[in-house]
Amino acid sequence: MPDANRVLRPVRLAARDLIRVGAGGLRSRPTRVALSALGIAIGIAAMISVVGISSSSREDFHRQIAALGTNLLTVRPGQNLFGDQAHLPTEAVAMIGAIGDVKSVSATGLVPEARIYRNDHIPAAESGSIAVLATRLDLPDTVGANIVAGTYLNEATQHYPAVVLGSTAAAHLGIDSTGPDQQIYLSGRWFTVVGILAHVALAPELDRAALVGWPVAADLLGFDTYPTTAYTRANPDHVEAVQTLLARTANPAAPNEVDVSRPSDALAAQHAADSTLGALLLGLGSVALLVGGIGVANTMVISVLERRGEVGLRRALGATRGDIRNQFLAEALLLSTLGGITGLILGTGVTTCYATTQAWPTVVPSWAMLLGLGATLVIGAVAGLYPATRASRLQPTEALTAP
Known part of the structure; x- marks a missing residue:
């Protein structure tokens, strides 16, 4: 006979289920998700293109400097x-x-x-x-x-x-x-x-x-x-x-x-150019990632406002605040990943095309690709944290009665 005094605790979603729920939330709004992912992709592509084109130009510059006999x-x-x-x-x-x-x-x-x-x-x-x-x-x-x-x-x-x-x-x-x-x-x-x-x-x-x-x-x-x-x-x-x-x-x-x-003296010029280009890449890359993060945050805030009824219904059926928060965080991360991968492909393609037209060696640093994708996930998580937290704090009655 079951114990009447036993307290039933809500079951938390497993990671696989959380990903499936987050992907379902994205699939329900394909147009908005596509546009948001495109915005993120453009930001990442801009960063990869800037880094790649600058690195390709720098490699060509290094070759020209090497031809001058700096070493x-x-x-x-x-x-x-x-x-x-x-x-x-x-x-x-x-x-x-x-x-x-x-x-x-x-x-x-x-x-x-x-x-x-x-x-x-x-x-x-x-x-x-x-x-x-x-x-x-x-x-x-x-x-x-x-x-x-x-x-x-x-x-x-x-x-x-x-x-x-x-x-x-x-x-x-x-x-x-x-x-x-x-x-x-x-x-x-x-x-x-x-x-x-x-x-x-x-x-x-x-x-x-x-x-x-x-x-x-x-x-x-x-x-x-x-x-x-x-x-x-x-x-x-x-x-x-x-x-x-x-x-x-x-x-x-x-x-x-x-x-x-x-x-x-060309060797000193080479070191100076490397330092200048390094600072330029850091600045432009940071701006591009910031733009992508704002896009993620904007998308997730609108998603929370539009899905208050869904949030209230899930809370009424027993979903915890942690489940709601993790669902929206998963959506933000999936959206960031989709945009980041697309941006890497676009940025690499743009770099290859431009470097080929300039007769430069094509150089897309692996660190830039890893950093771009990693930073996209981090920024996506940070940008989605506020909307996810806001969604988790909605009371079921408040969410279900919202216009």
Whole structure:
């Protein structure tokens, strides 16, 4: 026999039932829900588009800045205490490459006594001031050099009388093609022209140079194997740190005899641009999210006013204040989720289309998408809290008798 003194407690809705009830409330007003979700979607799409387009523009800017060599540092021998020309150790390139934030390193070595001529009939005094440099095979990748004719030196040709000419050197010698018949006279020997470089913006000294392999320079031209310029590509985020290490790494015994180039002013411009764009993205994103939150709050307040009869009926049938509050909160969250996902899709599409028309790389940061969706849910919950609380406080008699 049931206990007459037992107090019956109302059963709370499970999470699944709460979602179903909230979705039912949204389905009952599809037009208003669609317009409200569209308002939220536009706000999120605006934020994603602003972040995405700005990030894409910034990535293109970074690429242009990188092309200017902001992370390219050069190491050259300076002078010793007596004012004489110093030299870098032969192991300098390997030691620089061991620095953690160095992405790549290469080197050239001046062959001071070598002279280059178009043929063996040119007077010795008319060498054209073309420098002869011994070079490593990884030089083009490090300095961003491109070949306009022929090929660069390789593992085979670096051991033989083969030469690659800089753009200015090739023009001075009257050479515009490569092949077995294209030969120049270099220090009493014939060298075959295997390649011609385009203008090297990051290392213009290579334009007026003839590049030969490191081994053949030592074997045939009397090269002492000391590097005279080490080109170093550093991690863009740690250029200054690498710069401070280069001198004592390249020549630990005498770091004061090493000259290291300073990072380009473009690097400072890049950091300034990043800070400015970051503040801009934060401000515009906040405004867009605020607009979306206002849309959610407006929709839910109107929904409460229109559904007072439904609220009164549910309260009369035993729904607790918590059930009513949670129902309207669930509707607000579902509405925010619907608008947020739609906004992410729209924002990504707009960013992709605009970046494609500008020939930019398309960049939509994952953090922006996660932050946008997460912030939408938080703002939706906050915006729906007041209407939900207001609905839960309606008395059944008051709600059922409301006009």
